[in-house]
Amino acid sequence: MSFSITTWNINSVRLRMPIIEKLVMQQQPDILCLQETKVINDLFPLAPLRAMGYEHIIIHGQKGYHGVAIASRIPLVEDHRQDFCGVGDARHISAIFERGGRRVRLHNFYVPAGGDEPDRTINPKFGHKLDFIEEMKQLHANAEPDTSAILVGDLNIAPLENDVWSHKQLLKIVSHTPVETEGLLEVIRGGAWVDLMRQTVPASEKLYTWWSYRAKDWEEANRGRRLDHIWGSADLGPLLQRIDILKEARGWDRPSDHVPVTAHFDL
């Protein structure tokens, strides 16, 4: 048995339906996790996703901002939303699925971007991001008995030196400041998560999932960051076949600034 899961910050799900269809045609993931859907639940485009074979869809949206969704070809049970920082943002959705006799808890996150100034005393958005990361430290990969776990999403932090185009030049840029990168690594360590993308690509290699809209030529500049992540409980590590980062999707018509990341498992 094989199983694949894709995470993609889509930056408006309604605007991106054409490239979501393109992704599904190419990759056919069993589960598709989206972030920044930017739409209330009543207006979420369920029909086209169902037409692509995703009959099990759970959504958590709000008007204009944030929003997460899980679209699955296998049944989802026990769906759950956690209101991180208690501010009512649609930034987390979770469900359980079963595959190959295994029970798996799936978390889909959209972590706050954190604004421009990496100082919580003058930038409340940065404080919110740090508080959100602090709350994520409660999240353990082995929290539930006889249940594996996968955590995906746009975590808006590039934790390792080679997760950004220039470690030195980005040390004071939100997404790569030491307080963020150390915080995210503590979430990983404390929760006994495995960074599955880095299990297959050594930390010495550059790895990006996001390229800014603002570059004149994103591909030529190649000033990317690894903001999107796929983590797993340790038992899933040996079952991982490969990770695909679909860089070409950054060049598709009306692209998101993030590209899809897909994990393939023997599961």
Added chain:
DNA sequence: ATGGTCGTCTTACGA
């Protein structure tokens, strides 16, 4: 060069 370009609650603001 402290810019640039996307998106939506669009002439403001978040990313």
